[in-house]
Amino acid sequence: MPNNAHTYQTISSPSTSMFKDRGSKHYGYAFPVSSKEEISALIKELRNKNPKANHVCHAWVLRNNGNPFEYSTDDGEPGNSAGPPILGQLKSLDLQNVLVAVVRYFGGTKLGVPGLINAYKTTAKLCLENSTVVSKEDSIQLNLRYDYSVYNEVMRIIKEHKLDIISQDNQVSCTMLVQVPLSMKPEIDQRIKSLKCNSVEWLN
Structure with missing residues:
Protein backbone atom coordinates (compact mmCIF):
# COMPACT_ATOMS: atom_id res chain seq x y z
CA MET A 1 0.00 0.00 0.00
CA PRO A 2 1.33 3.46 -0.86
CA ASN A 3 2.89 5.32 2.06
CA ASN A 4 1.57 8.83 1.49
CA ALA A 5 -0.92 11.41 2.68
CA HIS A 6 -3.78 9.24 1.41
CA THR A 7 -3.18 6.45 3.95
CA TYR A 8 -4.40 6.30 7.54
CA GLN A 9 -4.72 3.95 10.53
CA THR A 10 -8.07 2.48 11.56
CA ILE A 11 -9.45 -0.75 13.05
CA SER A 12 -10.52 -3.77 11.03
CA SER A 13 -13.60 -4.79 13.05
CA PRO A 14 -15.60 -3.97 16.21
CA SER A 15 -14.17 -4.81 19.64
CA THR A 16 -15.30 -4.61 23.27
CA SER A 17 -13.95 -4.27 26.80
CA MET A 18 -15.13 -4.01 30.42
CA PHE A 19 -13.67 -2.11 33.38
CA LYS A 20 -14.96 -2.07 36.97
CA ASP A 21 -14.23 0.50 39.67
CA ARG A 22 -15.95 0.63 43.08
CA GLY A 23 -19.05 -1.08 41.77
CA SER A 24 -19.45 0.95 38.58
CA LYS A 25 -19.21 -1.05 35.37
CA HIS A 26 -17.89 0.50 32.17
CA TYR A 27 -18.47 -1.36 28.90
CA GLY A 28 -16.35 -0.25 25.95
CA TYR A 29 -17.27 -0.58 22.28
CA ALA A 30 -15.04 0.32 19.32
CA PHE A 31 -16.33 0.42 15.75
CA PRO A 32 -14.81 1.20 12.36
CA VAL A 33 -17.04 3.92 10.88
CA SER A 34 -17.21 6.15 7.81
CA SER A 35 -19.99 8.70 8.45
CA LYS A 36 -21.83 10.66 11.13
CA GLU A 37 -25.04 8.87 10.13
CA GLU A 38 -23.44 5.51 10.86
CA ILE A 39 -22.19 6.80 14.22
CA SER A 40 -25.64 8.10 15.18
CA ALA A 41 -27.19 4.72 14.36
CA LEU A 42 -24.60 2.86 16.46
CA ILE A 43 -25.06 5.15 19.48
CA LYS A 44 -28.83 4.80 19.19
CA GLU A 45 -28.46 1.02 19.11
CA LEU A 46 -26.26 1.07 22.23
CA ARG A 47 -28.80 3.21 24.09
CA ASN A 48 -31.62 0.88 23.06
CA LYS A 49 -29.66 -2.16 24.23
CA ASN A 50 -28.74 -0.49 27.53
CA PRO A 51 -31.89 1.38 28.65
CA LYS A 52 -30.83 1.30 32.32
CA ALA A 53 -27.31 2.63 31.71
CA ASN A 54 -26.54 5.99 33.32
CA HIS A 55 -24.33 7.29 30.52
CA VAL A 56 -23.27 6.45 26.96
CA CYS A 57 -20.17 8.60 26.50
CA HIS A 58 -18.31 8.47 23.23
CA ALA A 59 -15.75 9.99 20.92
CA TRP A 60 -14.86 9.61 17.28
CA VAL A 61 -12.39 10.69 14.63
CA LEU A 62 -13.67 10.81 11.05
CA ARG A 63 -11.59 11.34 7.93
CA ASN A 64 -12.91 13.75 5.29
CA ASN A 65 -10.93 14.68 2.18
CA GLY A 66 -7.76 13.49 3.86
CA ASN A 67 -8.29 15.54 7.04
CA PRO A 68 -9.33 14.22 10.48
CA PHE A 69 -12.36 15.66 12.28
CA GLU A 70 -13.00 14.78 15.92
CA TYR A 71 -15.84 14.89 18.43
CA SER A 72 -16.43 13.81 22.02
CA THR A 73 -19.28 14.00 24.52
CA ASP A 74 -19.49 13.52 28.29
CA ASP A 75 -23.20 12.60 28.05
CA GLY A 76 -24.06 14.08 31.44
CA GLU A 77 -20.84 13.25 33.27
CA PRO A 78 -18.83 16.19 34.73
CA GLY A 79 -17.21 18.31 32.04
CA ASN A 80 -14.22 16.72 30.26
CA SER A 81 -14.30 13.64 32.51
CA ALA A 82 -15.47 11.12 29.90
CA GLY A 83 -15.47 12.16 26.24
CA PRO A 84 -12.00 13.76 26.09
CA PRO A 85 -10.27 10.81 27.83
CA ILE A 86 -11.86 8.48 25.26
CA LEU A 87 -10.82 10.78 22.42
CA GLY A 88 -7.30 10.93 23.85
CA GLN A 89 -6.91 7.18 23.36
CA LEU A 90 -7.97 7.42 19.73
CA LYS A 91 -5.50 10.24 19.12
CA SER A 92 -2.67 8.48 20.97
CA LEU A 93 -2.91 5.65 18.42
CA ASP A 94 -3.50 8.08 15.53
CA LEU A 95 -6.71 6.26 14.60
CA GLN A 96 -9.24 7.64 12.15
CA ASN A 97 -12.70 6.52 11.04
CA VAL A 98 -13.18 4.98 14.48
CA LEU A 99 -15.89 5.40 17.12
CA VAL A 100 -15.36 4.41 20.76
CA ALA A 101 -18.33 4.42 23.14
CA VAL A 102 -18.35 3.63 26.85
CA VAL A 103 -21.60 2.57 28.52
CA ARG A 104 -21.57 3.19 32.28
CA TYR A 105 -23.69 1.56 34.95
CA PHE A 106 -23.35 3.46 38.24
CA GLY A 107 -22.42 1.21 41.14
CA GLY A 108 -23.48 3.43 44.04
CA THR A 109 -20.13 5.03 44.87
CA LYS A 110 -19.09 8.28 43.22
CA LEU A 111 -15.71 8.04 41.53
CA GLY A 112 -14.95 11.76 41.47
CA VAL A 113 -13.57 13.48 38.38
CA PRO A 114 -10.10 11.83 38.60
CA GLY A 115 -11.75 8.42 38.98
CA LEU A 116 -14.08 9.05 36.05
CA ILE A 117 -11.21 10.18 33.82
CA ASN A 118 -9.29 7.02 34.69
CA ALA A 119 -12.32 4.77 34.17
CA TYR A 120 -13.22 6.13 30.73
CA LYS A 121 -9.60 6.32 29.62
CA THR A 122 -8.87 2.76 30.76
CA THR A 123 -12.04 1.32 29.21
CA ALA A 124 -11.25 2.96 25.86
CA LYS A 125 -7.61 1.84 26.06
CA LEU A 126 -8.57 -1.78 26.76
CA CYS A 127 -11.13 -1.72 23.96
CA LEU A 128 -8.61 -0.47 21.40
CA GLU A 129 -6.02 -2.97 22.64
CA ASN A 130 -8.55 -5.66 21.70
CA SER A 131 -8.79 -4.22 18.18
CA THR A 132 -6.70 -5.01 15.13
CA VAL A 133 -5.17 -1.83 13.71
CA VAL A 134 -4.85 -1.72 9.92
CA SER A 135 -3.68 0.78 7.33
CA LYS A 136 -6.16 1.94 4.71
CA GLU A 137 -6.02 4.25 1.75
CA ASP A 138 -8.44 7.03 0.89
CA SER A 139 -10.69 6.14 -2.00
CA ILE A 140 -13.11 7.72 -4.42
CA GLN A 141 -16.24 6.39 -6.12
CA LEU A 142 -16.48 5.93 -9.88
CA ASN A 143 -19.92 5.88 -11.48
CA LEU A 144 -20.02 4.21 -14.90
CA ARG A 145 -22.65 3.86 -17.60
CA TYR A 146 -21.73 1.71 -20.59
CA ASP A 147 -23.11 -0.62 -23.25
CA TYR A 148 -23.14 -4.33 -22.53
CA SER A 149 -20.75 -4.82 -25.46
CA VAL A 150 -17.86 -3.51 -23.32
CA TYR A 151 -18.90 -5.34 -20.13
CA ASN A 152 -16.04 -7.86 -20.30
CA GLU A 153 -13.46 -5.10 -20.76
CA VAL A 154 -14.84 -3.18 -17.78
CA MET A 155 -14.79 -6.29 -15.59
CA ARG A 156 -11.21 -7.06 -16.67
CA ILE A 157 -10.09 -3.68 -15.32
CA ILE A 158 -12.07 -4.19 -12.11
CA LYS A 159 -10.53 -7.62 -11.49
CA GLU A 160 -6.97 -6.66 -12.44
CA HIS A 161 -6.97 -3.83 -9.90
CA LYS A 162 -9.10 -5.71 -7.33
CA LEU A 163 -11.60 -2.86 -7.11
CA ASP A 164 -14.71 -3.10 -4.93
CA ILE A 165 -18.04 -2.98 -6.76
CA ILE A 166 -20.62 -1.13 -4.66
CA SER A 167 -23.54 -1.72 -7.01
CA GLN A 168 -24.20 -2.71 -10.61
CA ASP A 169 -27.06 -3.20 -13.04
CA ASN A 170 -26.28 -5.22 -16.16
CA GLN A 171 -28.98 -4.60 -18.72
CA GLU A 187 -4.60 4.90 -14.40
CA ILE A 188 -8.20 3.72 -13.95
CA ASP A 189 -9.50 6.94 -15.48
CA GLN A 190 -7.32 6.50 -18.56
CA ARG A 191 -8.21 2.84 -19.07
CA ILE A 192 -11.94 3.31 -18.53
CA LYS A 193 -12.12 6.27 -20.90
CA SER A 194 -10.34 4.25 -23.59
CA LEU A 195 -13.40 1.96 -23.62
CA LYS A 196 -15.64 4.84 -24.71
CA CYS A 197 -18.20 4.36 -21.95
CA ASN A 198 -21.41 6.37 -22.21
CA SER A 199 -20.69 8.13 -18.90
CA VAL A 200 -17.66 8.29 -16.57
CA GLU A 201 -18.25 10.27 -13.38
CA TRP A 202 -15.93 10.57 -10.38
CA LEU A 203 -17.84 11.22 -7.15
CA ASN A 204 -16.25 13.17 -4.28
Whole structure:
Protein backbone atom coordinates (compact mmCIF):
# COMPACT_ATOMS: atom_id res chain seq x y z
CA MET A 1 0.00 0.00 0.00
CA PRO A 2 1.33 3.46 -0.86
CA ASN A 3 2.89 5.32 2.06
CA ASN A 4 1.57 8.83 1.49
CA ALA A 5 -0.92 11.41 2.68
CA HIS A 6 -3.78 9.24 1.41
CA THR A 7 -3.18 6.45 3.95
CA TYR A 8 -4.40 6.30 7.54
CA GLN A 9 -4.72 3.95 10.53
CA THR A 10 -8.07 2.48 11.56
CA ILE A 11 -9.45 -0.75 13.05
CA SER A 12 -10.52 -3.77 11.03
CA SER A 13 -13.60 -4.79 13.05
CA PRO A 14 -15.60 -3.97 16.21
CA SER A 15 -14.17 -4.81 19.64
CA THR A 16 -15.30 -4.61 23.27
CA SER A 17 -13.95 -4.27 26.80
CA MET A 18 -15.13 -4.01 30.42
CA PHE A 19 -13.67 -2.11 33.38
CA LYS A 20 -14.96 -2.07 36.97
CA ASP A 21 -14.23 0.50 39.67
CA ARG A 22 -15.95 0.63 43.08
CA GLY A 23 -19.05 -1.08 41.77
CA SER A 24 -19.45 0.95 38.58
CA LYS A 25 -19.21 -1.05 35.37
CA HIS A 26 -17.89 0.50 32.17
CA TYR A 27 -18.47 -1.36 28.90
CA GLY A 28 -16.35 -0.25 25.95
CA TYR A 29 -17.27 -0.58 22.28
CA ALA A 30 -15.04 0.32 19.32
CA PHE A 31 -16.33 0.42 15.75
CA PRO A 32 -14.81 1.20 12.36
CA VAL A 33 -17.04 3.92 10.88
CA SER A 34 -17.21 6.15 7.81
CA SER A 35 -19.99 8.70 8.45
CA LYS A 36 -21.83 10.66 11.13
CA GLU A 37 -25.04 8.87 10.13
CA GLU A 38 -23.44 5.51 10.86
CA ILE A 39 -22.19 6.80 14.22
CA SER A 40 -25.64 8.10 15.18
CA ALA A 41 -27.19 4.72 14.36
CA LEU A 42 -24.60 2.86 16.46
CA ILE A 43 -25.06 5.15 19.48
CA LYS A 44 -28.83 4.80 19.19
CA GLU A 45 -28.46 1.02 19.11
CA LEU A 46 -26.26 1.07 22.23
CA ARG A 47 -28.80 3.21 24.09
CA ASN A 48 -31.62 0.88 23.06
CA LYS A 49 -29.66 -2.16 24.23
CA ASN A 50 -28.74 -0.49 27.53
CA PRO A 51 -31.89 1.38 28.65
CA LYS A 52 -30.83 1.30 32.32
CA ALA A 53 -27.31 2.63 31.71
CA ASN A 54 -26.54 5.99 33.32
CA HIS A 55 -24.33 7.29 30.52
CA VAL A 56 -23.27 6.45 26.96
CA CYS A 57 -20.17 8.60 26.50
CA HIS A 58 -18.31 8.47 23.23
CA ALA A 59 -15.75 9.99 20.92
CA TRP A 60 -14.86 9.61 17.28
CA VAL A 61 -12.39 10.69 14.63
CA LEU A 62 -13.67 10.81 11.05
CA ARG A 63 -11.59 11.34 7.93
CA ASN A 64 -12.91 13.75 5.29
CA ASN A 65 -10.93 14.68 2.18
CA GLY A 66 -7.76 13.49 3.86
CA ASN A 67 -8.29 15.54 7.04
CA PRO A 68 -9.33 14.22 10.48
CA PHE A 69 -12.36 15.66 12.28
CA GLU A 70 -13.00 14.78 15.92
CA TYR A 71 -15.84 14.89 18.43
CA SER A 72 -16.43 13.81 22.02
CA THR A 73 -19.28 14.00 24.52
CA ASP A 74 -19.49 13.52 28.29
CA ASP A 75 -23.20 12.60 28.05
CA GLY A 76 -24.06 14.08 31.44
CA GLU A 77 -20.84 13.25 33.27
CA PRO A 78 -18.83 16.19 34.73
CA GLY A 79 -17.21 18.31 32.04
CA ASN A 80 -14.22 16.72 30.26
CA SER A 81 -14.30 13.64 32.51
CA ALA A 82 -15.47 11.12 29.90
CA GLY A 83 -15.47 12.16 26.24
CA PRO A 84 -12.00 13.76 26.09
CA PRO A 85 -10.27 10.81 27.83
CA ILE A 86 -11.86 8.48 25.26
CA LEU A 87 -10.82 10.78 22.42
CA GLY A 88 -7.30 10.93 23.85
CA GLN A 89 -6.91 7.18 23.36
CA LEU A 90 -7.97 7.42 19.73
CA LYS A 91 -5.50 10.24 19.12
CA SER A 92 -2.67 8.48 20.97
CA LEU A 93 -2.91 5.65 18.42
CA ASP A 94 -3.50 8.08 15.53
CA LEU A 95 -6.71 6.26 14.60
CA GLN A 96 -9.24 7.64 12.15
CA ASN A 97 -12.70 6.52 11.04
CA VAL A 98 -13.18 4.98 14.48
CA LEU A 99 -15.89 5.40 17.12
CA VAL A 100 -15.36 4.41 20.76
CA ALA A 101 -18.33 4.42 23.14
CA VAL A 102 -18.35 3.63 26.85
CA VAL A 103 -21.60 2.57 28.52
CA ARG A 104 -21.57 3.19 32.28
CA TYR A 105 -23.69 1.56 34.95
CA PHE A 106 -23.35 3.46 38.24
CA GLY A 107 -22.42 1.21 41.14
CA GLY A 108 -23.48 3.43 44.04
CA THR A 109 -20.13 5.03 44.87
CA LYS A 110 -19.09 8.28 43.22
CA LEU A 111 -15.71 8.04 41.53
CA GLY A 112 -14.95 11.76 41.47
CA VAL A 113 -13.57 13.48 38.38
CA PRO A 114 -10.10 11.83 38.60
CA GLY A 115 -11.75 8.42 38.98
CA LEU A 116 -14.08 9.05 36.05
CA ILE A 117 -11.21 10.18 33.82
CA ASN A 118 -9.29 7.02 34.69
CA ALA A 119 -12.32 4.77 34.17
CA TYR A 120 -13.22 6.13 30.73
CA LYS A 121 -9.60 6.32 29.62
CA THR A 122 -8.87 2.76 30.76
CA THR A 123 -12.04 1.32 29.21
CA ALA A 124 -11.25 2.96 25.86
CA LYS A 125 -7.61 1.84 26.06
CA LEU A 126 -8.57 -1.78 26.76
CA CYS A 127 -11.13 -1.72 23.96
CA LEU A 128 -8.61 -0.47 21.40
CA GLU A 129 -6.02 -2.97 22.64
CA ASN A 130 -8.55 -5.66 21.70
CA SER A 131 -8.79 -4.22 18.18
CA THR A 132 -6.70 -5.01 15.13
CA VAL A 133 -5.17 -1.83 13.71
CA VAL A 134 -4.85 -1.72 9.92
CA SER A 135 -3.68 0.78 7.33
CA LYS A 136 -6.16 1.94 4.71
CA GLU A 137 -6.02 4.25 1.75
CA ASP A 138 -8.44 7.03 0.89
CA SER A 139 -10.69 6.14 -2.00
CA ILE A 140 -13.11 7.72 -4.42
CA GLN A 141 -16.24 6.39 -6.12
CA LEU A 142 -16.48 5.93 -9.88
CA ASN A 143 -19.92 5.88 -11.48
CA LEU A 144 -20.02 4.21 -14.90
CA ARG A 145 -22.65 3.86 -17.60
CA TYR A 146 -21.73 1.71 -20.59
CA ASP A 147 -23.11 -0.62 -23.25
CA TYR A 148 -23.14 -4.33 -22.53
CA SER A 149 -20.75 -4.82 -25.46
CA VAL A 150 -17.86 -3.51 -23.32
CA TYR A 151 -18.90 -5.34 -20.13
CA ASN A 152 -16.04 -7.86 -20.30
CA GLU A 153 -13.46 -5.10 -20.76
CA VAL A 154 -14.84 -3.18 -17.78
CA MET A 155 -14.79 -6.29 -15.59
CA ARG A 156 -11.21 -7.06 -16.67
CA ILE A 157 -10.09 -3.68 -15.32
CA ILE A 158 -12.07 -4.19 -12.11
CA LYS A 159 -10.53 -7.62 -11.49
CA GLU A 160 -6.97 -6.66 -12.44
CA HIS A 161 -6.97 -3.83 -9.90
CA LYS A 162 -9.10 -5.71 -7.33
CA LEU A 163 -11.60 -2.86 -7.11
CA ASP A 164 -14.71 -3.10 -4.93
CA ILE A 165 -18.04 -2.98 -6.76
CA ILE A 166 -20.62 -1.13 -4.66
CA SER A 167 -23.54 -1.72 -7.01
CA GLN A 168 -24.20 -2.71 -10.61
CA ASP A 169 -27.06 -3.20 -13.04
CA ASN A 170 -26.28 -5.22 -16.16
CA GLN A 171 -28.98 -4.60 -18.72
CA VAL A 172 -28.78 -3.20 -22.26
CA SER A 173 -27.36 0.01 -20.80
CA CYS A 174 -25.23 -1.08 -17.84
CA THR A 175 -24.37 0.93 -14.73
CA MET A 176 -21.75 0.29 -12.08
CA LEU A 177 -20.56 2.10 -8.95
CA VAL A 178 -16.97 1.25 -8.00
CA GLN A 179 -14.69 2.18 -5.08
CA VAL A 180 -11.23 3.20 -6.34
CA PRO A 181 -8.11 3.93 -4.23
CA LEU A 182 -7.01 7.51 -4.91
CA SER A 183 -3.54 6.41 -5.97
CA MET A 184 -5.11 4.36 -8.79
CA LYS A 185 -7.41 7.09 -10.09
CA PRO A 186 -5.21 8.38 -12.98
CA GLU A 187 -4.60 4.90 -14.40
CA ILE A 188 -8.20 3.72 -13.95
CA ASP A 189 -9.50 6.94 -15.48
CA GLN A 190 -7.32 6.50 -18.56
CA ARG A 191 -8.21 2.84 -19.07
CA ILE A 192 -11.94 3.31 -18.53
CA LYS A 193 -12.12 6.27 -20.90
CA SER A 194 -10.34 4.25 -23.59
CA LEU A 195 -13.40 1.96 -23.62
CA LYS A 196 -15.64 4.84 -24.71
CA CYS A 197 -18.20 4.36 -21.95
CA ASN A 198 -21.41 6.37 -22.21
CA SER A 199 -20.69 8.13 -18.90
CA VAL A 200 -17.66 8.29 -16.57
CA GLU A 201 -18.25 10.27 -13.38
CA TRP A 202 -15.93 10.57 -10.38
CA LEU A 203 -17.84 11.22 -7.15
CA ASN A 204 -16.25 13.17 -4.28
